Amino acid sequence: MVTQGNPSKSEFLWDVLREIPDPEMPAINLVELGVIRNAVENQYENSVEVTITPTYTGCPAKQLFRDLIVEKLEEKGYSKVMVTYQLNPAWTTDWLSEQTKQKMEDEGIAPPVIHRQQITCPHCKSTDNRLLSRYGSTPCQSLYVCNSCLETFPYFKCHR
Amino acid sequence: MDISIQNDTSRFFFRIADTSLVLGQRLAELCTQGPSLEESVALSNISLDLFGRAEELYAIIARIEGGQHTPDDYVYRRDERHYYNIKLVEQPNTDFSWTVARQFFHDVYAYEVFTQLLNNSDEEVVGLAQKVTKEIAYSREHMQDWMHRLGLGTEESNKRLQRAVDHLLRYADEMFNFDALDRTHFADCDLIEKKWNSEIDEVLAAVHIECKVSPKLSMRDFRDGFHSEYLGELLSTMQYLPRTYPDAKW
Numbered sequence: 114m115v116t117q118g119n120p121s122k123s124e125f126l127w128d129v130l131r132e133i134p135d136p137e138m139p140a141i142n143l144v145e146l147g148v149i150r151n152a153v154e155n156q157y158e159n160s161v162e163v164t165i166t167p168t169y170t171g172c173p174a175k176q177l178f179r180d181l182i183v184e185k186l187e188e189k190g191y192s193k194v195m196v197t198y199q200l201n202p203a204w205t206t207d208w209l210s211e212q213t214k215q216k217m218e219d220e221g222i223a224p225p226v227i228h229r230q231q232i233t234c235p236h237c238k239s240t241d242n243r244l245l246s247r248y249g250s251t252p253c254q255s256l257y258v259c260n261s262c263l264e265t266f267p268y269f270k271c272h273r
Numbered sequence: 274m275d276i277s278i279q280n281d282t283s284r285f286f287f288r289i290a291d292t293s294l295v296l297g298q299r300l301a302e303l304c305t306q307g308p309s310l311e312e313s314v315a316l317s318n319i320s321l322d323l324f325g326r327a328e329e330l331y332a333i334i335a336r337i338e339g340g341q342h343t344p345d346d347y348v349y350r351r352d353e354r355h356y357y358n359i360k361l362v363e364q365p366n367t368d369f370s371w372t373v374a375r376q377f378f379h380d381v382y383a384y385e386v387f388t389q390l391l392n393n394s395d396e397e398v399v400g401l402a403q404k405v406t407k408e409i410a411y412s413r414e415h416m417q418d419w420m421h422r423l424g425l426g427t428e429e430s431n432k433r434l435q436r437a438v439d440h441l442l443r444y445a446d447e448m449f450n451f452d453a454l455d456r457t458h459f460a461d462c463d464l465i466e467k468k469w470n471s472e473i474d475e476v477l478a479a480v481h482i483e484c485k486v487s488p489k490l491s492m493r494d495f496r497d498g499f500h501s502e503y504l505g506e507l508l509s510t511m512q513y514l515p516r517t518y519p520d521a522k523w
Contacts, residue, residue, distance in 0.1 A: 167325075169322070169404075169408070170322055170401070170404055170405060170408060171320075171322035171323070171324060171408070172321075172325065173321060175325070198332075199397075200329065200396075200397045200401045200404070201397055201399055201400025201401075202403070203400045203401070203404040204404065245311065246311040246315060247315060247415045248311070248315035248318040248415070250314070252318050252321050252322060252325075256311070270411075272404075
């Protein structure tokens with residue numbers, strides 16, 4: 114993550130960016146999700162350019178990410194905000210920290226695991242569950258049901 | 274609006290973008306029409322993947338073309354003779370087995386296409402291919418399951434799948450009728466054909482579906498903008514609004 118200009122202003126910038134939630138999972142912000150890759154500010158013009166990488170190609174929130182970033186930064190006093198997309202390197206669930214994955218679980222979403230081994234029910238923590246549907250309510254999720262507590266839960270698909 | 278294409282590279286990417294777009298549109302027709310709620314949601318999700326893929330490719334094309342047009346222009350302002358998708362993806366949602374077979378045949382092909390794009394000279398294309406190959410593999414797995422369930426299900430499901438495959442297989446030939454432009458951008462065209470044939474043969478045999486030899490279609494190639502009659506109807510629905518109200522804006 115490269116930033117220019119006054120370091121304390123840059124900290125401010127990243128703190129602001131960390132306030133932008135994912136619209137589907139509000140407990141998780143766009144920085145920890147790995148969507149916001151880079152932010153460069155120009156102090157003299159009071160402008161900032163943010164580079165983002167989309168998560169799933171078909172994510173309908175792609176446009177919304179851009180709007181949320183522009184809205185938040187303009188609210189915080191930047192007069193010009195530019196958002197550019199970067200497809201390479203491709204987003205991967207590897208970019209999610211353990212902390213972020215824990216937040217997902219707390220929200221009732223099973224975090225991604227490699228090759229779908231040992232998926233944990235976010236409600237009762239049992240690993241005895243089965244796939245109900247490969248596709249869930251959003252392009253990033255599939256649907257599982259826990260054989261222990263019988264609750265259904267979304268699983269954040271592991272794309273790496 | 275006159276959509277002119279300056280670069281050969283763009284013409285190549287249009288083939289892939291248009292194929293994704295038309296198939297996305299076909300699946301979008303099934304929203305709320307699936308055989309079950311989960312399947313309706315699954316088909317809509319795959320449709321989103323396809324539209325997302327097409328959108329990224331049109332954005333890359335727009336960049337290559339120097340920003341002359343926007344992705345919306347490419348989607349909404351071209352007519353059938355200027356679309357470059359394969360005819361397979363235009364074929365209708367006659368019944369669920371058509372949807373399954375069409376998607377499966379497309380996914381095996383698209384996976385090979387995007388695998389070769391992993392070595393493309395354009396960095397953004399490589400990034401897109403890295404993402405997309407995973408998404409295609411996922412939907413292919415889903416459709417392969419359905420090929421099994423339908424082929425090995427009941428006499429009725431097998432009969433319907435056979436009828437779908439009989440029709441759709443006739444559109445395979447043109448996919449492998451590679452031209453000079455394809456050979457510039459694909460390192461190994463023959464590999465695409467070989468892998469597709471071997472995977473399809475294997476799966477059809479496993480699900481008790483015959484691979485019948487049919488007379489060749491007397492239709493010209495998609496690479497020259499020739500299509501089955503289905504594309505006209507599909508585009509007139511998809512482009513209805515900008516065609517009727519050319520100055521409409523969101």
